[in-house]
Amino acid sequence: MTLPDLSDYFVPTQESELIDLLGRFGERAMIVAGGTFVHGLEARGLLSEVEALIDIGRLGLGGISQDAAGVTLGATTTLAELRRADFVQTDPAFGALQDALDYPPVQIRNVGTVGGCLAASAPLYDVPAALFALDGTACVRGAGGARDIPLNEFFVGLFENALRTDEFIAAVTLPKPAARTASAFLKLETNANDLAIINVAVRITLGENGRCADSRVVIGGGVGECYVRAGSAEAALEGGKAGGELFATAAAAVAHDIEPVTDQRGSEAYRRHMAIVYTRRALERALGRMVTGGTNG
Amino acid sequence: MKKLVQLNVNGDTHELAVNPDETLLGVLRNHLDLIGPKRGCDSGGCGCCTVHVDGKAVYSCMMYAVSAQDKNVVTIEGLGQNNDQGNGNGRELDPLQQAFIDAGAVQCGYCTCGVIMAAKELLDTVKNPDEDEIRHAIAGNLCRCTGYQKIVDAIKLAAAAV
Ligand SMILES: Cc1cc2nc3c(=O)[nH]c(=O)nc-3n(C[C@H](O)[C@H](O)[C@H](O)COP(=O)(O)OP(=O)(O)OC[C@H]3O[C@@H](n4cnc5c(N)ncnc54)[C@H](O)[C@@H]3O)c2cc1C
Ligand code: FES
Ligand code: FES
Secondary structure, eight states: OOOOOOOOOESSSSSHHHHHHHHHHGGHHHHHHOOOOHHHHTTTTTTTOEEEEOOOOTTTOOOEEEEEEEEEEETTTTTHHHHSSSSHHHHHGHHHHHHHHTSSOHHTTTTOOOOHHHHHHOTTTTTHHHHHHHTEEEEEEETTTTEEEEEEHEETTTESSSOOOOEEEEEEEEEEEOOOOEEEEEESSSSTOOOOEEEEEEEEOOOTBEEEEEEEEEESSSSSSOEEEEEHHHHHHHTTBBBBHHHHHHHHHHHTTTTOBBTTTHHHHHHHHHHHHHHHHHHHHHHHHHOOOOOOO | OOEHHHHHHHEEEEEEOOOOOOBBHIIIIIIOOOSOOSSSSSSSOOOTTTEEEEEEEEEEGBBBBGGGOOOOEOOGGGGGEOOOOOSOEEOOHHHHHHHHTTTOOOOTTTHHHHHHHHHHHHHHOOSOOOOOHHHTTTTTTTOOOSSSSSHHHHHHHHHHOO
């Protein structure tokens, strides 16, 4: 046994059961969705205090729905299911998700879940960066009832999030994008199965006049304890004429927002430089999507 | 404390008592003697443990056996047609297995069962995949011998045969 303190593997079929278990085991409970992050922790010997593994695969938390307000992704929706969704395949506004979902290997997409990739709170992952740039909100339930946590407030540190020990993510919502919105994501990696050296998710909305009316620039991968929302870049985009010149200026502003680290994947200077290059390219990619069109706007 | 789990593997149902933190890979290899899936990295980095669960390629080293309860697991041993008529000829190879032999896509073989299972999902879902799709489908599988070209050739050959 690699989990010496494990007392049981629970498979609740009611949310109330899950909440009871989370309350009973507190810090010693570990939710298992796809298990891909959990196994990574276990392999590193980081789960030695876990007493209860709680498999949430039979709670009916999966599935994708769409209405006038936007889309709702059930927490146990797999990355593969999300990748197949029509809006991800065709709507330029969700282009960042389409791009990001290309990176995890199929074996991870088939079991890794939307809730799991967020709750892992690893700012090195790709899919959460895209969900963040699309203004995602985690719909959370627990002993104290339900609450919504915008992803902006969800990630609070490296592997840390705003969930209380008795809470779980039930779903993630993405608001309906405004007309003339497109998004894109890019990742710099050492090989096809590695974590990001840096990654960038952007979303732009253009006004009638072709000027940038709204934007998000989110950077991950060794540029801070959490994903960084690059406020300086967003401010530089505001009201400007979308195109190469504006994008170069906005991308350069990213340098003020990030605090890259030096590790085996890349130096601080390299990350800073590539964050600028990739922000510019991601903005161009998003604009290209808007020009070539899609189903929105 | 052991948990009872029912696993459908390669068409047979097994009821097993397993430790709750045992992985599917451990159960396949150690309880069921299915040693096609290999233990490489044990943490999602190499792909040689790839099997299908309900038709989808997964890393069996990253799945608790208990969570595979009632699901259909297929390992490389379950590919191909069973035409065992008691004459010892066993199974007829899957077109992918045959193509790996014909294209010379196997060197040490440690990665092979996993690569074939990843490629199998591709061929089950995409007709005539192009080279990009093939390389993308096996991006989660490492091979330290072949340099991948012959593996890609083999998958193309199998795609043409199915
Ligand atoms: C080899 C490998 C390659 C990868 N490559 C990429 C990549 O290229 N790009 C990328 O973006 N990601 C990548 N990932 C990360 C992958 O996307 C995540 O591991 C996966 O999405 C996590 O989901 P899961 O369901 O498996 O989570 P689990 O491992 O089940 O859970 C993750 C964490 O969240 C908690 N949790 C899970 N669900 C909930 C919930 N509903 N409520 C509260 N807490 C919950 C768990 O307790 C655990 O702490 C990779 C992972 C691996 C192992
Ligand atoms: S042993 Fe499972 S991915 Fe390496
Ligand atoms: S043939 Fe040796 S690792 Fe692929």
